[in-house]
Amino acid sequence: MSEEPDFAGACVAVVGLGLMGGSLAGALATRRACRRVVGVSRRPESLRAALERGWIHHGTTDLAEGAAQADIVVLATPPRVILRQLPELGPHLQAGALVMDLASTKARIVQAMEHLPAHVQPLGGHPMCGKEQAGIGAAQPDLFAGRPFLLSPLPRTSPQALARGKALAQAVGAVPMVLDAADHDRMVAWVSHLPHTVALSLMGAVMAGAQQDPDLWSLAASGFRDTTRLAASDPDMMLDIFLTNQENILHTMKVFRQQFDQLYALIEAGGEAALREHIEAASRRRRELNL
Amino acid sequence: MSEEPDFAGACVAVVGLGLMGGSLAGALATRRACRRVVGVSRRPESLRAALERGWIHHGTTDLAEGAAQADIVVLATPPRVILRQLPELGPHLQAGALVMDLASTKARIVQAMEHLPAHVQPLGGHPMCGKEQAGIGAAQPDLFAGRPFLLSPLPRTSPQALARGKALAQAVGAVPMVLDAADHDRMVAWVSHLPHTVALSLMGAVMAGAQQDPDLWSLAASGFRDTTRLAASDPDMMLDIFLTNQENILHTMKVFRQQFDQLYALIEAGGEAALREHIEAASRRRRELNL
Numbered sequence: 001m002s003e004e005p006d007f008a009g010a011c012v013a014v015v016g017l018g019l020m021g022g023s024l025a026g027a028l029a030t031r032r033a034c035r036r037v038v039g040v041s042r043r044p045e046s047l048r049a050a051l052e053r054g055w056i057h058h059g060t061t062d063l064a065e066g067a068a069q070a071d072i073v074v075l076a077t078p079p080r081v082i083l084r085q086l087p088e089l090g091p092h093l094q095a096g097a098l099v100m101d102l103a104s105t106k107a108r109i110v111q112a113m114e115h116l117p118a119h120v121q122p123l124g125g126h127p128m129c130g131k132e133q134a135g136i137g138a139a140q141p142d143l144f145a146g147r148p149f150l151l152s153p154l155p156r157t158s159p160q161a162l163a164r165g166k167a168l169a170q171a172v173g174a175v176p177m178v179l180d181a182a183d184h185d186r187m188v189a190w191v192s193h194l195p196h197t198v199a200l201s202l203m204g205a206v207m208a209g210a211q212q213d214p215d216l217w218s219l220a221a222s223g224f225r226d227t228t229r230l231a232a233s234d235p236d237m238m239l240d241i242f243l244t245n246q247e248n249i250l251h252t253m254k255v256f257r258q259q260f261d262q263l264y265a266l267i268e269a270g271g272e273a274a275l276r277e278h279i280e281a282a283s284r285r286r287r288e289l290n291l
Numbered sequence: 292m293s294e295e296p297d298f299a300g301a302c303v304a305v306v307g308l309g310l311m312g313g314s315l316a317g318a319l320a321t322r323r324a325c326r327r328v329v330g331v332s333r334r335p336e337s338l339r340a341a342l343e344r345g346w347i348h349h350g351t352t353d354l355a356e357g358a359a360q361a362d363i364v365v366l367a368t369p370p371r372v373i374l375r376q377l378p379e380l381g382p383h384l385q386a387g388a389l390v391m392d393l394a395s396t397k398a399r400i401v402q403a404m405e406h407l408p409a410h411v412q413p414l415g416g417h418p419m420c421g422k423e424q425a426g427i428g429a430a431q432p433d434l435f436a437g438r439p440f441l442l443s444p445l446p447r448t449s450p451q452a453l454a455r456g457k458a459l460a461q462a463v464g465a466v467p468m469v470l471d472a473a474d475h476d477r478m479v480a481w482v483s484h485l486p487h488t489v490a491l492s493l494m495g496a497v498m499a500g501a502q503q504d505p506d507l508w509s510l511a512a513s514g515f516r517d518t519t520r521l522a523a524s525d526p527d528m529m530l531d532i533f534l535t536n537q538e539n540i541l542h543t544m545k546v547f548r549q550q551f552d553q554l555y556a557l558i559e560a561g562g563e564a565a566l567r568e569h570i571e572a573a574s575r576r577r578r579e580l581n582l
Contacts, residue, residue, distance in 0.1 A: 129512060147512065191507055198489055198518060200550075202485065204573050205543060207572075207576055224486050228577055238574070255500065259493075260551075261548075278491075278495075283491070285494060285498055
């Protein structure tokens with residue numbers, strides 16, 4: 001690919017060295033995908049950890065300093081921190097620099113990216129991977145391997161900048177997919193944000209049940225473990241997702257609630273045929289997915 | 292344990308050779324835990340599969356024939372089939388035989404067990420394990436290893452019969468725990484049955500979302516996979532669970548709905564502090580569980 005030499009010579013600044021940023025820096029450095037990786041974090045201990053692992057070549061707590069030396073700046077902080085960092089970043093960016101992010105919601109972020117200086121290239125990004133642990137301790141350079149890496153270009157994003165973003169996604173082992181920011185937020189609300197609200201509510205319900213039966217935790221098996229796993233996600237991240245994709249999430253919650261109420265009514269009525277049909281439709285589709 | 296020699300000499304009939312029954316027969320036979328394992332199934336192909344694997348010594352499609360030769364009869368069919376089989380079984384049981392089951396709900400089953408002939412010993416059972424695949428093809432002799440095996444004795448169950456049930460649980464590698472049938476159904480509704488209703492409803496909601504956005508399935512990652520995994524469970528089993536533990540399940544669903552509606556209201560209101568507190572309480576507790 002013609003963009004690879006260009007990307008291979010790049011200095012990439014990764015802002016935020018948590019699960020996602022730490023993993024990205026680690027993937028870039030251990031695969032020698034680019035010339036130089038600069039880590040930016042407000043936590044000196046995260047910079048030290050990244051340096052020790054060989055995941056960054058240089059670390060700084062100063063966003064302006066990190067941004068100034070980079071050909072590509074990747075914001076790997078939570079969505080609402082990104083919204084604050086974008087205007088701070090603007091004055092320090094090199095002409096032609098590519099500014100990307102890794103956040104789970106896109107519309108509000110690409111909207112804020114519109115206001116970056118005209119001489120830089122903005123591109124929304126969202127690698128579809130993760131786990132419930134947070135922080136650089138949970139980071140792993142193979143986190144992106146084989147996973148979709150969604151890219152949301154703005155109208156002002158050049159084809160060259162989009163190609164560079166794709167090259168970065170491929171360089172960390174991911175599969176780039178282009179998706180408009182509004183489509184992204186609507187679709188990801190279904191498969192990611194709604195499951196978080198469901199997992200949190202299930203935890204909340206069982207915590208209420210445990211007030212009467214404290215021993216019920218000892219009965220929790222793999223089904224409960226998996227259904228509630230997302231509730232253990234980073235609270236800051238969940239908060240930011242809920243507050244930056246509100247409308248889409250509320251819509252999916254309304255539809256979930258209709259489904260749940262329908263199942264409630266069918267169990268209450270106790271009619272076998274209708275209940276069986278309802279169960280079988282969802283169960284068959286889930287097995288077909290082969291996830 | 293004084294019961295072990297007694298158990299080691301026993302003939303165990305396993306009725307139903309699906310995921311649970313097949314695994315139990317396999318665990319008993321491959322561990323040589325008892326003298327003889329008889330398989331009872333209405334499906335000749337399941338009997339053949341169990342014989343080929345060395346999981347049963349003899350197979351029959353005739354419940355009466357299987358029951359007649361057994362010191363212990365384990366009903367591993369779905370809950371409502373068990374309710375039909377118990378009265379059929381009665382006349383064919385040996386004096387002193389132990390009758391157990393492996394079903395996910397207990398109160399209605401132990402109630403039906405009350406009507407077994409006075410010369411047999413009834414004992415409710417529920418190994419807390421499983422997976423979303425059904426049938427003998429999914430069965431595995433190590434399914435019970437290290438898992439709780441709940442035992443619900445009836446007032447008429449002798450201490451010797453309970454000890455025999457515990458020995459059987461231990462013989463397949465499980466950890467026996469005694470739990471009253473009513474307590475069982477109330478507690479398991481929280482950690483197992485409610486998660487099934489939530490997983491099914493999440494699948495139903497995303498299926499509705501996919502009517503507008505058919506491509507959203509390609510974005511489904513590990514979070515969606517895990518939160519919906521239980522929806523792929525055997526529909527017959529889910530149906531029987533919902534219809535034999537209705538009241539408890541409806542109660543847990545009501546509490547879930549309160550939690551879900553509360554989260555909806557907090558996201559809609561958009562107030563950071565209250566939303567953060569709600570998220571953090573569930574998230575912290577989930578991490579503490581160390582599942």
